[in-house]
Amino acid sequence: MKIGIHGINGKMGLAIAHEIMAHPDLELGAASVRNGHEWAGKRLCDVAPDLPDCTVRITSNLDQFCAAVDVVVDFTRPDATLAILPVCQKLKKPLMIGTTGFNQDATAWIHRAAQHIPLVLAANTSLGVNILFEVSRRVAEVLDFQHWDVDILEAHHRNKVDAPSGTALRLGEMIAAAQDSDFDERKRYPYVNRRKTGDIGFSVVRAGDVIGEHTVFFTADDERLEFTHRASNRRIFARGALTAASWLGDRPAGLYSMADVLGFTS
Numbered sequence: 001m002k003i004g005i006h007g008i009n010g011k012m013g014l015a016i017a018h019e020i021m022a023h024p025d026l027e028l029g030a031a032s033v034r035n036g037h038e039w040a041g042k043r044l045c046d047v048a049p050d051l052p053d054c055t056v057r058i059t060s061n062l063d064q065f066c067a068a069v070d071v072v073v074d075f076t077r078p079d080a081t082l083a084i085l086p087v088c089q090k091l092k093k094p095l096m097i098g099t100t101g102f103n104q105d106a107t108a109w110i111h112r113a114a115q116h117i118p119l120v121l122a123a124n125t126s127l128g129v130n131i132l133f134e135v136s137r138r139v140a141e142v143l144d145f146q147h148w149d150v151d152i153l154e155a156h157h158r159n160k161v162d163a164p165s166g167t168a169l170r171l172g173e174m175i176a177a178a179q180d181s182d183f184d185e186r187k188r189y190p191y192v193n194r195r196k197t198g199d200i201g202f203s204v205v206r207a208g209d210v211i212g213e214h215t216v217f218f219t220a221d222d223e224r225l226e227f228t229h230r231a232s233n234r235r236i237f238a239r240g241a242l243t244a245a246s247w248l249g250d251r252p253a254g255l256y257s258m259a260d261v262l263g264f265t266s
Helices: 011-021 062-067 078-091 104-113 127-142 166-178 235-248 258-262
Strands: 002-006 027-032 071-074 095-097 118-121 149-156 200-206 212-220 223-231 254-256
Touching: 002 011, 002 062, 002 078, 011 027, 011 235, 027 062, 062 078, 071 078, 071 235, 078 095, 078 104, 095 235, 104 118, 118 235, 118 258, 127 166, 127 212, 127 223, 127 235, 127 258, 149 166, 166 200, 166 212, 235 258
Parallel strands: 002 027, 002 071, 071 095, 095 118, 118 254, 149 200
Antiparallel strands: 149 212, 212 223
């Protein structure tokens, strides 16, 4: 299977390239950067010395990029994702999106595109994080939010722009849905007044080179449950993204999640 990495110059793009090179059944078919980027037109091995055997030439032509691959993997920013989305739709290429921070209009556009191509939208591609999603959802189902406070703490490196993280927001959404409640009404970030019963509180750290940490707290009088995931290497996200991309290859059009990829929904 030929994988295309949209935004090869990012940390995740390069991490995914490394995982592809080590995978016997996958090939890096194409790599892209934005218009005007200094890597455009160069071979990947010339700009990434730790990938000496990769002679793929980087392009900013998205049609050319998509045409050369079986599946596109995107870990960029919302504007870059929305640029590749119509090209994938036009050329009928499956798309694995690991980008976060989409507004409602952008999310609606992704949902419409999924009517025409198979698409995985994942706030986090780590196996461990997706187990955290599932555990949090199941715990929330049996706890009464009138008596158990819910809080989500997340930490990332100092350069991460969006807050709370897409992973943290997805945790909150799943907990609210499991408790048959409205996430937008329960979400509290930041706190400006005393918390209300039912609030899902968010706390954020942006510091150093933290790759990603998420903790879910369920707290009642006299007791507390905590579930934590810590990432120590971006390879876990790259591996999960490639698992999702490989899974997408022969799927019909539709919007899928990592829960579908990992079989939790069944």
